Amino acid sequence: MVPKEYYGRLFTEDQLPTDYYSEALTLESMVKIDNQLRCKRCFSPIEEEWQLPNGKHYCRACIVFGRNQEGKQLYYFASKEADINFPVLKWSGKLTSYQAEVSEKLLKTYQQQKNSLVHAVTGAGKTEMIYKIVAYVLETKGRVAIASPRVDVCRELHIRLQRDFTCSISLLHAESEPYDGSPFVIATTHQLLKFYQSFDLIIVDEVDAFPFVGNPMLNHAVKQAKKKPDSLFT
Numbered sequence: 018m019v020p021k022e023y024y025g026r027l028f029t030e031d032q033l034p035t036d037y038y039s040e041a042l043t044l045e046s047m048v049k050i051d052n053q054l055r056c057k058r059c060f061s062p063i064e065e066e067w068q069l070p071n072g073k074h075y076c077r078a079c080i081v082f083g084r085n086q087e088g089k090q091l092y093y094f095a096s097k098e099a100d101i102n103f104p105v106l107k108w109s110g111k112l113t114s115y116q117a118e119v120s121e122k123l124l125k126t127y128q129q130q131k132n133s134l135v136h137a138v139t140g141a142g143k144t145e146m147i148y149k150i151v152a153y154v155l156e157t158k159g160r161v162a163i164a165s166p167r168v169d170v171c172r173e174l175h176i177r178l179q180r181d182f183t184c185s186i187s188l189l190h191a192e193s194e195p196y197d198g199s200p201f202v203i204a205t206t207h208q209l210l211k212f213y214q215s216f217d218l219i220i221v222d223e224v225d226a227f228p229f230v231g232n233p234m235l236n237h238a239v240k241q242a243k244k245k246p247d248s249l250f251t
């Protein structure tokens with residue numbers, strides 16, 4: 018049986034125990050776009066000198082997640098429906114009318130399969146505004162990731178959301194415990210590179226600021242970790 022923490026995840030050949038090769042789906046490790054070799058996992062252009070003694074190229078940009086190498090496949094397991102107990106939300110606070118309005122809009126745009134961008138000043142209560150949509154997605158058996166480039170923000174959110182939600186939440190950053198298969202993840206943005214078409218909803222903190230803006234790897238990480246719209250109903 019495939020371990021639950023494998024679903025929606027991307028592995029290099031060396032990371033996946035051989036017993037699971039036959040059950041996994043595969044991807045080419047590198048893609049060639051406009052004559053430029055790119056890493057399938059992080060989309061970085063592969064530089065000429067990123068080469069092993071055997072002549073094969075590899076990606077140095079995402080090597081911290083295990084070496085992705087030319088000629089070796091990447092393996093992934095299709096995402097699975099969340100299996101959690103109801104109700105997911107135990108927060109008993111009350112939203113201000115502004116928060117309630119934003120919260121309702123977020124839910125509507127999600128249901129229309131569109132993206133939302135929320136501009137809110139510090140102290141506006143951004144976190145509570147996402148509770149409704151997060152609970153909705155989890156309760157409809159979807160999977161949710163909240164990503165921030167800042168590890169301190171992730172840690173703080175994890176403490177707060179664990180208090181306000183009934184389900185277990187996996188916290189992922191460079192020094193965290195390994196992923197436990199939870200359908201609700203709080204992660205530094207880079208950690209999303211470990212997932213493939215995994216989440217129904219991804220919320221990115223400070224998406225319009227450094228380091229997210231102008232960083233193709235982080236943009237790619239979010240896009241790749243998100244389920245395709247047409248897989249929302251499978």
Ligand SMILES: [Zn+2]
Pocket residue numbers: 056057058059060061076077078079080085
């Ligand atoms: Zn890469």
